[in-house]
Amino acid sequence: MVIEFSKYQGLGNDFILIDNRQSADPIITPEQAIKMCDRHFGIGADGVIFALPGTESAEYTMRIYNSDGSEPEMCGNGIRCLAKFIADLEGNSEVNKSYRIDTLAGIIIPKLESNGEVTVDMGKPQLAAAEIPTTLNSSNGKVVAQPLTVDNRSWSVTAVSMGNPHCITFVEDSSAIALEKIGPLFEHHSAFPQRTNTEFIQVVKSNYIKMRVWERGAGITLACGTGACASVVAGVLNEKCDRLCTVELPGGCLQINWSEDDNRVYMTGPATEVFKGKY
Structure with a gap:
């Protein structure tokens, strides 16, 4: 089988995009991915x-396989790339165009901006331990600044779900973290029964x-959109950062706004086509 694809990247977080509108299920297996x-x-x-067919409440459906074959609920950089890919499929050059996209984390709405970037309504953060999910202790239902022992060291962590689980810890120097060593230990920690993404802020x-990330199912990546959103939420909960915040990742910057008006998180950043091909 020959598969046509497009390669996109959002701040260096790169994806293979497949037009899957002819079927409600992905046309390749996780092993092929x-x-x-x-x-x-x-x-x-x-x-x-x-890019799968839509539903009664959405124009399209998004599914994603990580590079290890696992399937996450959502991907922030990925849905920006998907919005650009859909616009390309439709031959649409309209600015301020929004799409309703059904994901395993619910309906997500990306909007194409006039400057070529994409703003995504990422929804409301989930803060209850059972929603994340995590077995860490919670205070007033939230897991904020709780101790977690990893690699014989106690870390102060905050847990947030943006439709997928995130464990955020604040450090003096994010560049000094040995991600390749410590990342897998966080991801597979028993406190996170569905594994976790981990952000060092x-x-x-x-x-x-500044943020460095170990992504569940993908390892070290240059950017993570849901992670940037979760990190700003954690920063606000720990009284360390503003609701409107720039997040610098190895691949570039995202603008994150945790709106006080509607409790929703809005992410703005680039998404760029790299090339098309056949596999």
Whole structure:
């Protein structure tokens, strides 16, 4: 079978996009996605994203396989790329165009901006321990600044779900973290029964933070949209950053706004086509 695809990236977080509108299920298996994502023997990507038919409440459905074949509920950088991909499929150059996209985390609404970036209504953060899910102790129902022992060290962590689980910890120097060593230990910690994404956050000032991430199912990536959202939420809960905040990732910056008016998180950032091909 020959598969046509487009390669997109959002701040270096890269994806293989497949037009899957002819079927309600992904046209390749997780095992095939692993091979496609291989950076030496395949196309190379952090994941494969499928544009599937819509539902009664959405124009399209999004599914994604990580580079290890697992399936996350959502991907912030990925849905920005998907919005650009859909616009390309439709031949749509309209600015301020919004799409309702059904995901395993619910309905997500990305909007194409006039400057070429995409703003995504990421919904309301989930803060209850059972929603994340995590077995960490909670105070007033929230897991904020709780101790977690990883690699014989006690870390102060805050847990947030943006439709997928995140464990956020604040550090003096995010560049000093040995992600390849510590990341898997956080991801597979018994306190997170569905595994977790982990963000290491350095607060530069109240409206500007630096973030490095170990993504569940993908490892070290240059950016993570849901992680940036979760990190700003955690920063506000820990009184370390503002609701409107720039998040600097290795691949570039995202603008995050946890709106006080409606409790929803809005993410704005780029999404760019790299190339098209056949596999």
